[in-house]
Amino acid sequence: MLDKINNKLSLLTIVVGIILLFDMGTIVSNIYVSPILEGYGLPDIFIYLKTSIFLFIFIVLMLWQNKSDFELNKSSLRIMIYLGFFTIIAYFFSLFMYKYVLLYDTAEIIRNNILYGNPNLVFDFSAMNYKTLSYITTIFGGFNSEAILFVEALIFQMFLFKSKDYVLADEKKHQYDVFLYDMYIYILFIVLAIIAFLSINLFTFRYDELGSIEMGISILGFIIVASGIIPAYNLYQSRSQSVTKSFFKGTYKLLFTLVCISLVTFIGLFILNIVFLDLNRGSYRIVSTFIGVIVSIVLAVKIYLKMSLDNK
Known part of the structure; x- marks a missing residue:
């Protein structure tokens, strides 16, 4: 088991809490701020998974620090850190791929339906493209933009390396x-x-x-x-x-x-x-x-x- 005296996981708990706040902000933004596109994209689904996983990690860390009878072994902690790290990477990848698909579809609409399509439908397709591009720019400036996810991944990677040196209680x-x-x-x-x-x-x-x-x-x-x-x-x-x-x-x-x-x-x-x-x-x-x-x-x-x- 991890030694509660020699292992202070307060910093990790704070980082997980901040990521959790960012995730909740993203969910609120998706519901109330971002333009509503037809159907659900992969990041729209993944953000709820990411939030659930980090909420679980946050609860476990809080219990370990505040309850004397709650034990946590080193392998379980490392698995949670791995889980958080790969969740960030997976969400980053889903966001990147989804943006690529949206931009590709927008380019196809511009070429096939605006430049070479029916002139009477130019306004309709332009409005559709504007909504899509507004969605993308909202994500770029959101709580879970690629830049923020990159920083989150770097920090979790640091904790991943550090977890090898966590002190175990004498057993x-x-x-x-x-x-x-x-x-x-x-x-x-x-x-x-x-x-x-x-x-x-x-x-x-x-x-x-x-x-x-x-x-x-x-x-x-x-x-x-x-x-x-x-x-x-x-x-x-x-x-x-x-x-x-x-x-x-x-x-x-x-x-x-x-x-x-x-x-x-x-x-x-x-x-x-x-x-x-x-x-x-x-x-x-x-x-x-x-x-x-x-x-x-x-x-x-x-x-x-x-x-x-x-x-x-």
């Missing part, structure tokens, strides 16, 4: 039996991450209500599953070493929590894809989400069995 180390380490847990996490990635609707940039819900859940599922790969690998690599009980038990608890969340997301995605099937909008994702449900159940059972055998 007795144990040599756990080899059968308590399962290589297939690590492999299944990789498989589940691939399935989660394939469950994302990668071929669309604008979504309706159901599509935006599906996209949000699928991205969340992928982020959650991908976050478990590194701790699963680190746990398996420690099979021949003496480790603390907090590391062993805490890592398994973390993995079990991640798998349970991923199971819920895959079930939700499977239900959504059944709805899409009824609406004649079915896709291959109904298969990938069903496989994801099965793999999540298998993984959850494996982790639970290993946890139940711990006798240290």
